Each structure stands twice: as C-alpha cells, then as structure tokens.
Amino acid sequence: MRIAFDGTALRPGRTGVGYYTEHLLHHLAQVVSNDELIVISNRAIDTTSPLPPGVRIATPSRRAPRLVWMQTLAVTAIREVEADVAHFTNGMIPLMSRVPAVVTIHDMSLRLYPRHHPTRRVLLNRPLVDLAARRANAIITVSQSAKRDIVGVYGLDPGRVHVVYEAAAPSFKRVLDPAELERVRRRYGIDDRVILYVGTIEPRKNLPRLVEAFASRRGTGELSHQLVCVGPYGWLSRGLEDRIARLNVAHAINFTGYVPFEDLPALYSLAEMFVYPSMYEGFGLPVIEAMACGAPVITGRTPALTEIGGGAIQHVDRIESDELGRAMVALARSRDRRDELSAAGLARASTFSWRRAASESLEIYRDVATARSRVRAEPGRPVQMATPGGPGRSSGSARPDGAGRSGRSGGPGGSVRSGGSGKWGRAGGSGRWGTWGRTGGSGGTGAAQPSVGVAQTSTDVLFGQAYFLRFDPKLWEARQPYAPLGALYAAACVRARGYSVALFDAMLAASESEWAAALDRHRPRFAVIYEDNFNYLSKMCLLRMRQAALTMIDAARA
Known part of the structure; x- marks a missing residue:
C-alpha cells in the first residue's frame, strides 16, 4: 500500500496540529512494513528530527499557499506518486481527487464557536472542512467528545468517524537533570515557584480568566508565584x-513567546502546577504533555479534557476567576495534593501512545484502500443523473433537460451558462499554479473523475472560470494566484449528484486556446463558466479579461 501523507503542517513555529502531524508521521514510519510512506506538501517540510530514509518527500520546487495547493497541486501530487490512500491531517482534502482520502478533524470549533476564530478563517476554511467531512472515505478524530460533535453537527454515520487518541511525545518526561533545568530557567527567566500555561494565546484558550484569577490571588498575598x-x-x-x-x-x-520543542519538557518539570482554562478542545495535547512531565493539572470540565484527564486532573466547575483562583491557591498550599495529582497524571499519560495511534491509523488506511479495491472490482453502473430542480442543485450546476439557467442552448458542445452566483468564489479569488488536476495526456485541464464503479462515456459538465492572471499585468507581476473556490464548490456539488465533471482553471493558462483544448478533450454535455457576471465581467475586470470570457463562451457554443 502506498500512503500519501499531508505534510503541510510541518513548518517552523508549529503548534498543536503541526506536532500531531509530526509525531504521527514518525511513528507511522516505524510501524509500516511492506507499505510505502510519501509526504506531500505545499512547501519544504520541517521536522524536529530527521525522517527515516524510507520515507519519501514530494514537495513542489516553489512554495504555494496551502489552500491553493490543497485544491490544485495536491491532486496532481497524489496522482503522480500513485497513492492508494491519502491522509490529510488538518481538516481539508482535495475535493477533486479520485484517491481514497482519510481526513483528521481535530475539533468542531469552527462550527460550534465561530466567534473564537477570525472571520477570514471561518469564511474560507469552514466550507472546506464541511465538504471534507462529507466527502472523505474515513474521518479520524482525537477523542470521543470530538467524535460526538462531528457526528452531531454533520449527521454522519458514526462508523465513518474513528477515534485515534493523541499522546505526549516520548521526549516528554519529568526532567531531573539540574543542569538542564537551570539552563531553561535562565533562558526564559523562570522563578522558583511557577504556574504554567502552554498554548496559543487566543480567545478560545481563555487566558483573560487565568490572568484575572492570578492577579486577584497575587494581590491578596495568597499566591507568590510567577505566571x-x-x-x-x-x-x-x-x-x-x-x-x-x-x-x-x-x-x-x-x-x-514560542518555545522550541526541546525546551518544553523542562518547562513542564519546573512548574508547580499547570493551568489550562480552555473553553473548548478536541483533545488538549498540552494537558497530556504536562501530566507526562509530572506537573499537576487544573482545567475546567470541558468534555474532551475530562475524557483525556480521567481522574488525574483537578477540575473547576466553571472557568471563572474566583473558581480558578481558589483551585490554584488550594493546590499551592497542599504538597500532598500536588504529589497525588502528579503521580496520577504520570500514570494516566502512560496509557496514551503514538505508536498505538500510528498502528490504528494504518489499519484505517488499509480498510479504506481495501474497500476501494473491492468497489473497483464491481461491474460498472450507469450514471444516476439528478432530476431537474431536484435537491442539491446549486448555482452553476447543469440541468439534464439540456438548458442552462439562462435558457440558452448551445451546439454540439452543449449549452453554455456564464454566471450564476460566483460572487463568493471571486471574493476568495480564483486561480492555481498551472493547469488544474491533469489526469494524463499532453497539456490541458484535468477531469475530476466519476464516482468509483460508475461507467463514464463522456464528461457531463466542464466547469471553467475566465480569470487569466497573465492578462492582468500588475497581479501577474505580484505572482499571487488564488484557488477557484466557487467553481470547486459547484463542481463538487454537481459530482455528488452523480454527474461526471471536469474543471478548467484559467488562472495560469496561456490563453483561451487551452479552454478550447479542454472542450475538445472532454466533449462535455454542458459547459459552465462560473463567474459573477454583473459585478465582475460587466464592471470590475479588464477589457482583455472580458474578451476572454466572451471567447470562451463562443468556443463552447461552436
């Protein structure tokens, strides 16, 4: 089995998802035997320690934005390495790839707590996570709590969602070397008595409550610690x-600020207690790391943290300043309670294992790849076409009655509709690094393949967009392409209804002739140019860009 593994989170300065990706990758390399592991990424990867020689790395010569790469070059990368299964570790998958996909969704905060995320992240990432949850062959998540959220939010079959627990890395253990402890103490200016927090400083982590609780008890003299x-x-x-x-x-x-991975065990070991007031987590990796280093832990009763901590952490019923303050003072005053929690935490942390997580993930890969092989062996079935006006029709989808939404009918190439509600996709930008998702042959665009086991006689719908970056000299010079998200969403919705679809992305195409070549190759029943006609083609774009769109329409009608 050849496994394509998403390495986009393996970058300098990584935190939770990056460490999850790195630990899982290293341990997968240990447990695979006759399988091949290939890391694919939008950029050169960074790891704390070198990967084993048997792990291949496939990265582009030039860095591409992650969202662009995920929906464009990742499709090509997976195909070129001839992967049997692909695992994407951060909530998104390439929507148009034919290779079976496993996706890790760490939590449902984008859906349940959107106010705790930047608006841009909610608008761009959440729709892609939603599509990944519904399209992936299997979902891995990191706790039973996260699984309940995923199943509940999306209404999924629980059998598609697999819980694979994270763990503390093997290097996370109590540091006893006085020289190492003193080195870290001096480097970061650590006092003798320390209350520690580890994690990104953002609203969901609820640092203001911890600061208020600490300030209040420090002001009364009940705490003499450094936070x-x-x-x-x-x-x-x-x-x-x-x-x-x-x-x-x-x-x-x-x-x-950000602390290198190798200094974290000593920081945990120097802490008299570790306080983690987060309002929502999928797993809470710092909690396990703290317990593995012997630090007593205080958290709220967030379901995932209760699940992960078991009886080895001190809970507060409400993450409020008074309750946090009382819990910190009580723990600071009781060495016996600290020792009790430390011992319980060490025992609890030892029950989690990255090697076991890798073995369980590998079994999920095998199940997905085996299921795909069984389906491939089945006789082909005819394409099930959506009924006119039926459920799931979206802006930009083709109608099987032969008419586009504008009512125009075309020649042998099918009807043409430029337009529909492409505004969202244009706002996010459209584009790519090269021609989208090629599936073979010389040049041209690549077809999104039909569902497994479905016989394909021709392409039903060819989606395109008419933004040619090279026709805009300023943006071409800036070298800032964008993924055609609106067209991708439309194509994914149409394919989900049983149509065979292909996608042409003009962003880095040389001219309209590449669209004509795509029409000749795919011979679609319908050609859809997905743009916002009123706001974009009629008001905002360059004259050359507008002419390109009209030329594409004429080519499809010919």
Missing part, C-alpha cells in the same frame, strides 16, 4: 497586555 505563559500570540491576543497593565500584575507574568 508563565508559553506560546505564540494568536488572533485577538494583543488586548491581553492592556488587561494585565490595568491589573498591575505585569511584573509577575512572563510571556515567553
């Missing part, structure tokens, strides 16, 4: 500094 916050600044985090200044506690709070 050390380890992690990069995230979205909406800068206002925290103003709050700290108003509370007059800046002298007792140490923000270290």
Whole structure:
C-alpha cells in the first residue's frame, strides 16, 4: 500500500496540529512494513528530527499557499506518486481527487464557536472542512467528545468517524537533570515557584480568566508565584497586555513567546502546577504533555479534557476567576495534593501512545484502500443523473433537460451558462499554479473523475472560470494566484449528484486556446463558466479579461 501523507503542517513555529502531524508521521514510519510512506506538501517540510530514509518527500520546487495547493497541486501530487490512500491531517482534502482520502478533524470549533476564530478563517476554511467531512472515505478524530460533535453537527454515520487518541511525545518526561533545568530557567527567566500555561494565546484558550484569577490571588498575598505563559500570540491576543497593565500584575507574568520543542519538557518539570482554562478542545495535547512531565493539572470540565484527564486532573466547575483562583491557591498550599495529582497524571499519560495511534491509523488506511479495491472490482453502473430542480442543485450546476439557467442552448458542445452566483468564489479569488488536476495526456485541464464503479462515456459538465492572471499585468507581476473556490464548490456539488465533471482553471493558462483544448478533450454535455457576471465581467475586470470570457463562451457554443 502506498500512503500519501499531508505534510503541510510541518513548518517552523508549529503548534498543536503541526506536532500531531509530526509525531504521527514518525511513528507511522516505524510501524509500516511492506507499505510505502510519501509526504506531500505545499512547501519544504520541517521536522524536529530527521525522517527515516524510507520515507519519501514530494514537495513542489516553489512554495504555494496551502489552500491553493490543497485544491490544485495536491491532486496532481497524489496522482503522480500513485497513492492508494491519502491522509490529510488538518481538516481539508482535495475535493477533486479520485484517491481514497482519510481526513483528521481535530475539533468542531469552527462550527460550534465561530466567534473564537477570525472571520477570514471561518469564511474560507469552514466550507472546506464541511465538504471534507462529507466527502472523505474515513474521518479520524482525537477523542470521543470530538467524535460526538462531528457526528452531531454533520449527521454522519458514526462508523465513518474513528477515534485515534493523541499522546505526549516520548521526549516528554519529568526532567531531573539540574543542569538542564537551570539552563531553561535562565533562558526564559523562570522563578522558583511557577504556574504554567502552554498554548496559543487566543480567545478560545481563555487566558483573560487565568490572568484575572492570578492577579486577584497575587494581590491578596495568597499566591507568590510567577505566571508563565508559553506560546505564540494568536488572533485577538494583543488586548491581553492592556488587561494585565490595568491589573498591575505585569511584573509577575512572563510571556515567553514560542518555545522550541526541546525546551518544553523542562518547562513542564519546573512548574508547580499547570493551568489550562480552555473553553473548548478536541483533545488538549498540552494537558497530556504536562501530566507526562509530572506537573499537576487544573482545567475546567470541558468534555474532551475530562475524557483525556480521567481522574488525574483537578477540575473547576466553571472557568471563572474566583473558581480558578481558589483551585490554584488550594493546590499551592497542599504538597500532598500536588504529589497525588502528579503521580496520577504520570500514570494516566502512560496509557496514551503514538505508536498505538500510528498502528490504528494504518489499519484505517488499509480498510479504506481495501474497500476501494473491492468497489473497483464491481461491474460498472450507469450514471444516476439528478432530476431537474431536484435537491442539491446549486448555482452553476447543469440541468439534464439540456438548458442552462439562462435558457440558452448551445451546439454540439452543449449549452453554455456564464454566471450564476460566483460572487463568493471571486471574493476568495480564483486561480492555481498551472493547469488544474491533469489526469494524463499532453497539456490541458484535468477531469475530476466519476464516482468509483460508475461507467463514464463522456464528461457531463466542464466547469471553467475566465480569470487569466497573465492578462492582468500588475497581479501577474505580484505572482499571487488564488484557488477557484466557487467553481470547486459547484463542481463538487454537481459530482455528488452523480454527474461526471471536469474543471478548467484559467488562472495560469496561456490563453483561451487551452479552454478550447479542454472542450475538445472532454466533449462535455454542458459547459459552465462560473463567474459573477454583473459585478465582475460587466464592471470590475479588464477589457482583455472580458474578451476572454466572451471567447470562451463562443468556443463552447461552436
């Protein structure tokens, strides 16, 4: 079995998903025997330690934005390495790839708590995660709590969602070497008594409540500790500094910023307690890491943290300043309770294993690849066409009665509809690095393949978009293409209804002649040019771009 493994999260400065990806990859390399593991990514990858020689790496010569790569070049990469299955570790998959896909969805915060994410992330990422959840052959998630959220939000068959627990990396253990502890203490300015937080500093992690609780108890003299916050600044985090200044506690709070992986075990080991006031988690990797290093842990009763912590953590019923403050003071005053929680945490953390996570993931890959092989062996079935006006029709979808939405009928190439509600896709930009998803032959666009086991006599719908980057000199010079998300969504919806579809992306195409070549190759029943006619073609674009769209329409009608 040849496994394509998503390495896009393996970049410098990585946090939770990046460490999940790295730990799983290293341990997969240990458990595969006759299988081949190939890392694909939009850029050169970065790992804490070298990958074993048997792991292949396939990355482009030039870095591409992740969203662009995922919906364009990833399709080509998977095909070129001839993967039997592909695992994407951060909630998205290439929508037009024919290769069976496994996706890890870590939590449902984009759906359940969108206010805790930047608007751009919600608008761009959430629809792609939604599509991945419905289109992937299998979903991996990291806790039973996260599984319940995924199944509940999407109404999925629970059998498609597999829980594979994360773990602390093997290097996370209590550090006893005085020289190493002193090195880390000096490097980060750590005091003798420390309350520790580790994680990105962003709204969902609820740092303001921890700061308020700490400031209150420090002001009363009940705590003499230093609060050390380890992690990069995230979205909406800068206002925290103003709050700290108003509370007059800046002298007792140490923000270290991002800390290298190798220094984290010593920081956990120096902590008298670890406090994690997050409002929502899929797993909560810092909690396991803290327990593996012997740090007593305080958290709220977030379902995932309750599940992961078992009886080895100190819970507060409500993540409020008073309750957090009381819990920290009680733990600071009781060495026996700290020792009890430390021992329980060490035992609990030892029950989680990256090697087991890798073995369980590998079994999911095998099941998905085997199921695909069985379907391939079945006789072909005719394409089930959607009924006119039936459920699931979306802007830009073709009608089987032979008419586009505008009512225009075309010649042998089928009817042409330029338009539909392409505004969202245009707002996100459309484009790609090269011709989209080629499936063979010389040049031209690539077809999104029909569902497995479905006989294909010709392409039903060829989707295209008319934005040629090279026709806009300023943007061409800036080298900033975009994925045609609107067209991708439309194509995915149409293919989900049983149509065979292909996609032409003009972003890096040389001219309209490549569209003509795509028409000749695919001979579609319908050609759809997915643009926002009113706002884009009639008002905003260059004259040359408008002429290109009209030329594409004429070519499809010919």
